[in-house]
Amino acid sequence: MLEPHLPRSLYARALLIVILPIFIMQSVITYVFFDRHWDLVSANLTANVAGQIALITRLYEESPESLRRTEIEEMALSELDLSVRYDVQKTIPIKDKLSFFNVYNSTFDRKLDESLSNPYWFNTSSWPAYIEVRVQIDDGHLVFLAYRDRVFATTGPIFVSWLIGATLLLGWIAVIFLRNQVRSILRLAAAAESFGRGHDMPDFRPSGATEVREAGHAFIAMRERIKRYLHQRTSMLAAVSHDLRTPLTRIKLALAMQQDDPEIIALRADVLEMERMVTEYLDFARDQSSDEDPDMVEIDDLLREIVIETKRAGGETTLTCEENLIIAARRPTLKRAVNNLVANGLKYADHIWITARRRDANIEIIVDDNGPGISPDQYEEVFKPFTRLDAARNLNETGVGLGLALVRDVARSHGGDVTLARAPQGGLRAVLVIPD
Numbered sequence: 001m002l003e004p005h006l007p008r009s010l011y012a013r014a015l016l017i018v019i020l021p022i023f024i025m026q027s028v029i030t031y032v033f034f035d036r037h038w039d040l041v042s043a044n045l046t047a048n049v050a051g052q053i054a055l056i057t058r059l060y061e062e063s064p065e066s067l068r069r070t071e072i073e074e075m076a077l078s079e080l081d082l083s084v085r086y087d088v089q090k091t092i093p094i095k096d097k098l099s100f101f102n103v104y105n106s107t108f109d110r111k112l113d114e115s116l117s118n119p120y121w122f123n124t125s126s127w128p129a130y131i132e133v134r135v136q137i138d139d140g141h142l143v144f145l146a147y148r149d150r151v152f153a154t155t156g157p158i159f160v161s162w163l164i165g166a167t168l169l170l171g172w173i174a175v176i177f178l179r180n181q182v183r184s185i186l187r188l189a190a191a192a193e194s195f196g197r198g199h200d201m202p203d204f205r206p207s208g209a210t211e212v213r214e215a216g217h218a219f220i221a222m223r224e225r226i227k228r229y230l231h232q233r234t235s236m237l238a239a240v241s242h243d244l245r246t247p248l249t250r251i252k253l254a255l256a257m258q259q260d261d262p263e264i265i266a267l268r269a270d271v272l273e274m275e276r277m278v279t280e281y282l283d284f285a286r287d288q289s290s291d292e293d294p295d296m297v298e299i300d301d302l303l304r305e306i307v308i309e310t311k312r313a314g315g316e317t318t319l320t321c322e323e324n325l326i327i328a329a330r331r332p333t334l335k336r337a338v339n340n341l342v343a344n345g346l347k348y349a350d351h352i353w354i355t356a357r358r359r360d361a362n363i364e365i366i367v368d369d370n371g372p373g374i375s376p377d378q379y380e381e382v383f384k385p386f387t388r389l390d391a392a393r394n395l396n397e398t399g400v401g402l403g404l405a406l407v408r409d410v411a412r413s414h415g416g417d418v419t420l421a422r423a424p425q426g427g428l429r430a431v432l433v434i435p436d
Contacts, residue, residue, distance in 0.1 A: 019174060030160060128148070338432065349369035369425065370425040
């Protein structure tokens with residue numbers, strides 16, 4: 001139930017794990033201190049002062065002589081640190097003057113009410129060091145001034161300040177240490193993301209806690225295994241395809257020396273088809289083994305080149321491209337991927353629409369055609385290597401089924417992907433997505 005409300009980043013969650021217990025602990029300590037210690041001490045202090053005020057008031061009422069009252073005032077000041085002044089023919093104010101932040105106004109009021117039978121008024125806001133109390137008697141009222149620390153436990157705010165300061169200090173230390181640990185994890189994530197986009201990042205070095213270092217070393221080992229696997233696979237495919245060229249050349253030479261007849265013409269066509277297959281194998285292997293560094297590619301210039309080359313080959317294209325679309329990519333492989341999409345569409349359509357736009361944090365290159373399209377349940381099937389459809393629109397009629405597989409590999413090597421859908425013109429839509 002709490003999951004949707006929790007922070008999503010590791011840094012925020014780690015801070016929450018560390019700081020929340022500190023806050024709870026300090027809150028419990030503060031509550032126990034106020035409820036048990038400070039409240040009890042302040043209540044006792046308040047009760048003592050209220051009792052002394054009640055005693056002086058009673059002595060005043062029982063001693064109408066001015067000399068006796070003067071002695072009482074001097075005794076209260078010397079023995080009780082309680083200043084007393086008698087104002088004749090005056091009445092006390094109606095409403096108490098209370099400090100807004102003093103949580104013990106009510107306690108003091110209650111203790112005065114328990115000790116005094118006379119009307120009273122008190123002031124806790126006018127002087128920072130004193131508390132004023134006025135008690136009504138028959139012919140005037142008494143004004144008492146008592147030290148604030150004799151009425152309330154003034155060490156409470158200091159204690160709370162120390163708690164807040166300790167919490168902030170511990171939180172600051174936790175932030176520093178957690179930031180250093182999370183930075184190592186973020187570097188590992190950046191290295192993995194970069195490798196997924198085709199960047200090698202050879203300068204990555206594991207750092208941080210032991211567990212993070214182990215994860216970093218595991219990532220480096222995994223990266224090397226993947227690179228070896230890709231190199232071995234593509235090298236084998238390239239070697240086999242390259243070795244096939246020699247016997248194919250001899251066969252072509254032998255057939256060229258033969259007289260034209262239906263069987264020889266058919267054999268020559270088969271040899272040409274085999275040459276196209278070998279060429280496609282080599283292109284696929286070259287793109288798979290490419291280790292060139294990405295460059296900043298202007299999508300507008302790239303697509304204009306493709307449109308010009310397509311028109312030279314007799315294809316009709318319409319280009320729509322947003323301005324300032326620049327991404328880090330391997331230009332030759334990206335161009336070959338888009339060319340494959342365009343060439344695939346021109347096999348079965350008479351017009352191609354190419355659109356480039358920015359969508360969120362990605363750049364989309366959309367290739368639409370007005371051909372027959374394919375069934376939606378075959379959208380993923382055609383991306384498998386060596387797949388050749390038997391439907392009306394055979395996407396690999398003259399190839400071996402590596403065209404769209406190559407496009408997807410190029411897209412994913414750059415951190416993106418390619419998907420198929422129904423085009424607004426009625427044919428097939430291919431969407432090549434590359435992170436910006």
